[in-house]
Amino acid sequence: MTTLGFVLRPQFPPERFESVIRTADEAGLEELWLWEDCFFESGIAPAAAALAWTTNVRIGIGLLPVPLRNVALSTMEVATIERMFPGRAMIAWGHGAQKWMGQAGARVESPLTLLREYLTALRRLLDGEEVTVDGRYVKLDAVQLTWPASAKIYAGAIGPKSVALCGELADGVIIEARAGVDGVRRARELVGDTPITVYIRAAIGDGAQERIDREKTDEFGVAGDDIPVMIERLAEAGANAVILQPTADEPDLEGLVRYTASLR
Incomplete structure (x- = not known):
């Protein structure tokens, strides 16, 4: 059965998060996702609050x-x-979006190399290993967590080489809304059983299609009765989880969360 979830976009202010997140839990929603977009909100801080x-x-x-994130610090978190x-x-x-990474002074010449080195080190550290590595980007000298944990690692990307790398090294692959059915099908070919x-x-609701159309983006979008149909199509194409993403001007986040939970 396809997992359903909702993403609380960083275009909404942090003070809106608690009500939406509590609503998701009360409604029985399976998954609620957060983003770390520059330069809106961090990811770890609201996630920790949401879990609490x-x-x-x-x-x-x-x-x-x-x-943006040293792998030793990330693994500790x-x-x-x-x-x-x-x-x-x-x-x-x-x-990370390359423009944003450049603005933050963190852009690298080979994002693919960095991601491979990073995910490999992250996995080893979470497994409790003492890690020494002198890679192109990731450099660790006898780093070992005092409190390791067998956490799953997820990764996401757009390009085929990066998607394939995520499928190779991660426990789950995230692809964005621009993918659509064909994008999910292509990703499934690249990542195998991941x-x-x-x-x-x-x-949903009054003006739903207008809100989708008004948001100028190359990301795929559906409204109203087309939503459950599209969820089924995405599942048939190979998606294990479908996460509904509101428009930036969604007037009723809690209502959309409850609707998402009702589709189970």
């Missing part, structure tokens, strides 16, 4: 940009969250 506010819903972060909230956090990693999570822009 709830008891059942799984909380995801997609994606944390690896150029992942392991800490996993030990505090076992099995409920889904933390995903990716290249689970795929895909976002889909969605809107």
